[in-house]
Every structure is written in structure tokens, then in C-alpha cells.
Amino acid sequence: MKLLEGKVAIITGGAKGMGEFHTKKMVEEGAKVVIGDLDVENGEKLAKELGKEQAIFVKLDVTQPDSWANIVQVTKDTFGTIDILVNNAGLAGAITGLLDIEEGLYKKIIEINQDGTFYGMRAVLPTMVEKNSGSIINISSLAGLRHDITVNPAYTASKFAIRGLTKQAAYEFADKNIRVNAVLPGAILTPMAEATLTKEQIDDVSNTLLPMKRFADPKEVSELVVFLASDKASYISGGDYVIDGARATINK
Numbered sequence: 001m002k003l004l005e006g007k008v009a010i011i012t013g014g015a016k017g018m019g020e021f022h023t024k025k026m027v028e029e030g031a032k033v034v035i036g037d038l039d040v041e042n043g044e045k046l047a048k049e050l051g052k053e054q055a056i057f058v059k060l061d062v063t064q065p066d067s068w069a070n071i072v073q074v075t076k077d078t079f080g081t082i083d084i085l086v087n088n089a090g091l092a093g094a095i096t097g098l099l100d101i102e103e104g105l106y107k108k109i110i111e112i113n114q115d116g117t118f119y120g121m122r123a124v125l126p127t128m129v130e131k132n133s134g135s136i137i138n139i140s141s142l143a144g145l146r147h148d149i150t151v152n153p154a155y156t157a158s159k160f161a162i163r164g165l166t167k168q169a170a171y172e173f174a175d176k177n178i179r180v181n182a183v184l185p186g187a188i189l190t191p192m193a194e195a196t197l198t199k200e201q202i203d204d205v206s207n208t209l210l211p212m213k214r215f216a217d218p219k220e221v222s223e224l225v226v227f228l229a230s231d232k233a234s235y236i237s238g239g240d241y242v243i244d245g246a247r248a249t250i251n252k
């Protein structure tokens with residue numbers, strides 16, 4: 001039997017980057033997936049590729065509670081329920097210091113990464129409480145565990161906050177059989193990273209910052225996300241799951 005047979009998932013930011021890999025892996029494992037993203041073109045293309053029995057696209061702005069109410073309703077109308085939420089949509093922004101970051105960008109990053117995760121959990125939890133089961137995976141970052149030289153203060157603050165919200169929800173809903181975990185990826189070679197970094201830059205970061213001397217393939221993160229979403233992880237809740245090829249063992 002496939003790991004997620006019969007389960008229904010909402011994946012935010014599921015249209016591209018790591019979210020696209022999570023979407024494909026969940027479908028491969030038997031889940032029906034609702035791709036929630038602002039990116040209509042890529043979201044519709046991916047849903048079409050996977051087939052409407054397995055995946056649909058719903059335009060979602062994670063910063064808007066009304067938009068969340070809509071995706072929850074469409075998911076229930078189409079697939080009947082919600083078993084899994086992956087809060088993956090995120091914005092990194094340019095690398096800056098505390099004094100340099102533009103206030104508007106600071107607020108936008110907090111709104112998408114932190115508030116979006118909060119609104120997402122609030123939107124799906126009543127359905128999960130009603131059915132007495134569910135799994136929520138909130139995508140934080142290695143930058144949510146310790147200072148990271150490759151990001152900005154808003155990203156750091158939001159990714160730490162996601163871990164806090166995860167623990168709050170895990171505790172509050174543990175007796176409702178709802179599990180909530182945070183995943184903290186290190187350097188992942190998403191198509192976006194490949195498009196923005198030259199081959200030389202990728203090699204340089206790999207050799208100087210990464211103990212395994214390579215970025216992760218996004219599929220390696222999907223394996224962890226799918227496991228946490230599945231019933232195999234039945235006693236795993238409230239945790240921080242670092243997936244960084246041992247990068248956090250060194251102070252770089």
C-alpha cells in the first residue's frame with residue numbers, strides 16, 4: 001500500500017520549487033493534492049500534468065484569511081476532507097543586515113512566511129479536529145535554528161516563529177490526534193537556485209559551506225515531508241526536523 005493512499009493534502013507554494021516536488025511525491029504515494037499558490041500558470045500546468053483525479057490547482061494568497069477559507073471549501077467540495085497541510089509557500093528576499101533591510105520587504109516576508117503559516121493552520125484545524133486526525137508540516141529553515149549568513153533578518157525571524165507556532169499547535173491539538181511538525185531544510189538545489197547561481201557559485205558554496213560538498217536535491221526533502229505526513233509518523237509531533245547534510249554541525 002502506498003504511504004498516503006486515501007489522504008487529501010493542501011500544499012502551499014506547491015506550483016514550483018520544492019513545493020512542486022512535494023506535490024509530485026505525495027501524488028506518487030497515493031494522495032490527492034490541492035496545489036495552493038499565487039502562481040496560476042505553473043499551478044494549473046502542474047495540476048493538468050498530474051490529472052484532475054489526483055491534483056487540482058486553487059489560487060491562494062497565504063496572507064489572506066479569505067483566500068484560505070476558499071481553498072478549504074474547494075478542497076472539501078472536491079475531495080471530501082483535509083488530512084494534510086504543508087505550509088511551504090515562502091519568500092526569502094535579498095541578503096541584508098538589520099540596518100539595511102527595507103521596512104516594506106521586512107513586513108512582506110513576515111506576512112508570507114509567518115502569518116501565512118498561522119492563517120493556514122487556523123483554516124484547516126477545525127476540519128482536522130472534527131475528524132480527530134491530521135498532519136501539518138510547516139517548512140521552516142536552518143535559518144530558523146541559528147544565524148545564517150545567507151539570509152536577512154526578516155527571513156530569520158519568520159523561520160524561528162514558524163517553529164514556535166508549530167510547538168503551540170502540536171501541544172494544543174495533540175489529544176485530537178493532530179500532529180504538527182517543522183522541517184528545517186539547509187541548502188537545497190531548487191530550480192530557482194540553479195537559475196540564480198552560476199555553476200561556479202554552486203561549487204564554491206558546496207566546497208566551503210556544505211560538509212557533504214553538495215546541495216540537497218529537493219526530492220530528498222520531499223521524502224521527509226511525505227514520511228511526516230504519513231501514518232508511519234504516528235507518534236511524531238512538535239519536532240524540528242533538520243535536513244541539512246550536517247551543515248548545522250559547523251558554525252558557517
Ligand SMILES: NC(=O)c1ccc[n+]([C@@H]2O[C@H](COP(=O)([O-])OP(=O)(O)OC[C@H]3O[C@@H](n4cnc5c(N)ncnc54)[C@H](O)[C@@H]3O)[C@@H](O)[C@H]2O)c1
Nearest residue numbers: 013016017018037038039060061062088089090141185188
Ligand atoms: N531553497 C532552499 O534552499 C530553502 C532552504 C530552507 C528553507 N526553504 C523554504 O522552503 C520553502 C520553499 O522554498 P523554494 O526554494 O521552493 O521557494 P520558491 O521561491 O521556489 O517557491 C515558493 C513558492 O511559494 C509561492 N508563494 C509565494 N508567496 C505566496 C503567497 N503569498 N501565497 C501563496 N503562494 C505564495 C510562490 O509562487 C512559489 O511557487 C520556503 O518556505 C523556503 O523558505 C528553502
